[in-house]
Amino acid sequence: MTIKLKLELASGQSLEGAPLELLSKGVPIARGVVDKQGGVTFEVKSAKTELAVRVDRSVLKTG
Numbered sequence: 001m002t003i004k005l006k007l008e009l010a011s012g013q014s015l016e017g018a019p020l021e022l023l024s025k026g027v028p029i030a031r032g033v034v035d036k037q038g039g040v041t042f043e044v045k046s047a048k049t050e051l052a053v054r055v056d057r058s059v060l061k062t063g
Helices: none
Strands: 002-006 019-024 027-033 039-043 051-055
Touching (some): 027 039
Antiparallel strands (some): 002 039, 019 027, 019 051
16 A cells, blocks of 8 residues: 655754655554655555654754
8 A cells, every 4th residue: 555645843843865664553554755845655465454654853943
């Protein structure tokens, strides 16, 4: 199954290059990197569970 997301921050900061993890029950099941347009694609096996996305916020620049 392909899961596509588009991310936009209210601050207007870009997430380009940010590593993301797709989680199932708190366990990473797929990884992706945000592209120039804010999109990320995850390839996963079909799952009947709640999913969450975790962003490594340490890559975000402040200022």
